[in-house]
Amino acid sequence: MSDPMVRFEKVTKRYGALTVLDQLNLDIARNEKVAIIGPSGSGKTTVLRMLMTLERINGGVIWVDGEPLTHMEKNGQLVPANERHLRRVRGKIGMVFQHFNLFPHMTALANCMEAPKSVLGLPKAEAEARAAELLEMVGLSDKKNHYPIQMSGGQKQRVAIARALAMRPKVMLFDEVTSALDPELVGEVLNVIRKLGTEHDLTMLIVTHQMGFAKEFSDRVCFFYDGKIAEQGPPDKLFNDPANERTRQFLSAVLEAG
């Protein structure tokens, strides 16, 4: 694959003596939709958190859109990135969290306007127009003046998606975005993600426990086990004919649970 959108190059992450990710190599093409599955503790969420720079890495380099994210070039060498470099490259990435993390003191509209205004420097009218348009896309025009506490989990998560998109990222990360939702609200959030996938030029990384969604939505599925990619491939192959014994065990356990 030439010129990937995201490249993990021998990335290692440790917490103390525990190695969460061990020399991870992973390339993600432009506009590719990658689902990341695996048991808890396998390092799948850590992959997203490192890419969002919420976690520092202990080894290797992460590249985004052709330039290093975790490092910067200095005298022809890669040195750890400073805050300024991080902020510039990080701007290409957006993230949606399991627990929404909406700003509770702001309305849905204000949640979506704040970063475009204070980070991108958009004039208020422009930020508001952009926020309103995105709230409409996620089907929440009528809730724009509501505070997060006045919304359901599914609505909150859709606002969080609109908020991330308002920064016009090239890469979107979804970290178990339906895990905190009541079952009947999962569909409305997945529908928004589906729509994003078909209507926007976005590279998407999705950590999920929704196997049906991963199968139908993604171009590629990565199964993480014990800090490594144990198996990856097209969803049809991985779900219907897994090559790895661990994958088989995991899938049968998950499918049995329903």
Added chain:
Amino acid sequence: MNEFALGFSVAALFTGVTVTLLVTLGASLVAIALGLAVGLIRVSRLAPLRWMAVAYIEFFRGTSMLVQLYWWFFVLPIFGLVMTPWTVAIVGVGMNVSGYGAELVRAAIQSVDRGQYEASIALNFSRSTMMRRIVLPQAIRGMLPPWGNLLIELLKGTSLIFFITITELTTAAKLAADATGNYLLFFAIALFGYYLIARALITPLVRWLERRFSRGFVREVPA
């Protein structure tokens, strides 16, 4: 109780209440401003700044307010720094209380959910914007009740400025009681005087601010 003593007593009490109110107001502003500043520095990412904030807090919180006032008033002039009793009262009481205030500010900032910081990073906020727009508006809500406590403490603590020559409410009550011999009446007035100031001014102000900063934290019909 003769008329002269009564007139003197009423005048003294009136002055005393005014002085207590003004010093409380001035020292509160100093305490809030410095408490916020030092509390923010206390959670800075730069270690030397944090150490300076810790030293400030340790000094003003850990030593006696009266001794601090004596230092401002009697010791600093030895080094050529002379301040009026009013300046010493407002700055001295305010700085003492700001040591406690800084810790309230730090506790409130640190109690803001980690997810808020993570969302701020994901949206690429600078650290100062994150503090100003996301963290502080939520932290202020949590720090208001303890600030209410602290300002009531400050109000009552202002009686110590008697020792740097200022006649405030407690002093005035003592003078009036001495002049008239009616200790029951005037110390009852002093007792309720402090309570009334706290109840009529500080508590309503804090409650009003709590309501203002609670938008989005309690369910209500959207405007």
